Amino acid sequence: MNGAGLHLSDVACLRGGRMLFRGVSLSLNAGASALLTGPNGVGKSSLLRLCAGLLPAFSGTVMRHGAVALADERLALDSELPLARALDFWARLDDSANGAVAAALDAMALAPLADVPVRILSTGQRKRAMLARVIASGAPVWLLDEPGNGLDTASLDLLGTAVAKHLAGGGIVVTASHQPLPLGAPVILSLTDHLPDPPHLLYPGEWDA
Amino acid sequence: MRMLWLLASRDLAAAWRSSGLWLPVAFLLLVASLYPFAVGPDLTLLRRTGGGMLWIAALLASLLPVDRLIAPDRDAGVLDQIALRGISDEMVVLARLIAHWLGFGPPLMLATLPAAALLKLDGGTIAMLEAGLLVGTPALAALGLLVATLTAGLRSSGALAGLLALPLAVPLLIFGAGTLGDGSGAALKFLAAASLLLVAITPFAGGAAIRAGRE
Numbered sequence: 001m002n003g004a005g006l007h008l009s010d011v012a013c014l015r016g017g018r019m020l021f022r023g024v025s026l027s028l029n030a031g032a033s034a035l036l037t038g039p040n041g042v043g044k045s046s047l048l049r050l051c052a053g054l055l056p057a058f059s060g061t062v063m064r065h066g067a068v069a070l071a072d073e074r075l076a077l078d079s080e081l082p083l084a085r086a087l088d089f090w091a092r093l094d095d096s097a098n099g100a101v102a103a104a105l106d107a108m109a110l111a112p113l114a115d116v117p118v119r120i121l122s123t124g125q126r127k128r129a130m131l132a133r134v135i136a137s138g139a140p141v142w143l144l145d146e147p148g149n150g151l152d153t154a155s156l157d158l159l160g161t162a163v164a165k166h167l168a169g170g171g172i173v174v175t176a177s178h179q180p181l182p183l184g185a186p187v188i189l190s191l192t193d194h195l196p197d198p199p200h201l202l203y204p205g206e207w208d209a
Numbered sequence: 210m211r212m213l214w215l216l217a218s219r220d221l222a223a224a225w226r227s228s229g230l231w232l233p234v235a236f237l238l239l240v241a242s243l244y245p246f247a248v249g250p251d252l253t254l255l256r257r258t259g260g261g262m263l264w265i266a267a268l269l270a271s272l273l274p275v276d277r278l279i280a281p282d283r284d285a286g287v288l289d290q291i292a293l294r295g296i297s298d299e300m301v302v303l304a305r306l307i308a309h310w311l312g313f314g315p316p317l318m319l320a321t322l323p324a325a326a327l328l329k330l331d332g333g334t335i336a337m338l339e340a341g342l343l344v345g346t347p348a349l350a351a352l353g354l355l356v357a358t359l360t361a362g363l364r365s366s367g368a369l370a371g372l373l374a375l376p377l378a379v380p381l382l383i384f385g386a387g388t389l390g391d392g393s394g395a396a397l398k399f400l401a402a403a404s405l406l407l408v409a410i411t412p413f414a415g416g417a418a419i420r421a422g423r424e
Contacts, residue, residue: 074286080226
């Protein structure tokens, strides 16, 4: 994972004709983590999608070094398949090492549920399954959107352990959360500091203003 | 190539699990068994019109699985997760086209045999029908997939997909049914040309539609 990096410079995000934030800069090298904070709707998830390359930046540049794993609100596992086989599809697509799925299931304490179909997992178990997908991917850059939602105390500790191990191995973690998470010492980026001034709706023709 | 195989085999397995493979087959057989009740058991009439009727059934059967081709995976975040891994949307659509045809074309061609027997078609007509379906089902699969990518983000996409696909499918129906009464083979060649065109543009048009729908 050496050489992993995520660098944002002066990034602005425009969605649905509305400027969400602008002037966001962030530079993370191997072993660094960041925590995105701010009230609902301020653009935390959009910033994560922007980091993942799924959303184009309205202005500014996003540079990634290394593969990216994203855990957003969608599970992206085949609901009819047993958990281990559903994770296996992504592991094979990622060319992960043998045993990566088993190790990830262990890390999230999901090993006893490996043969259970994804559709009958509970909310917290689904969240852990999603984190297992991220762990198994072997990607150096983790983007976690509210990873603590629905997790109990024991599972939060598992998440903290997994993140600490990933950072120690030279990975990068960017988390959006409004609840305290055991994430070590992240760079804190408050999106409320980057609201457009004044916040207002933008329409075509107004973009240059 | 390995990516393509992985994606296509997942899509095919998903179609198998959702029992989506049986729907077009059951539809075709249902139409073939209802048709003689509607027009009467007149042998010559069935023989003359049965082939065209089966082409209409095949065309409509191709629209049945449209709403599960793209939309569920888009909503579950699967398409985004694939894109994250640097796999192009064109590749996704190409894999899906292969899987969709494999799950749709050959079963439909098999179902045509008992359906043709129900309509008392003769051997030559059945052979032409199967040849036409072999050439034409890739086009029907491509067309269904194309409208599925275009309508994936919309509400009541199933009905809209039908409205979008049917006008585009008219040439396929004309040339496809045309092969049955055509000794020169020209209709089959036109059908092949239309099929090639649709199969060739679908990965690019579908990939662009998925990218444009990403938000």
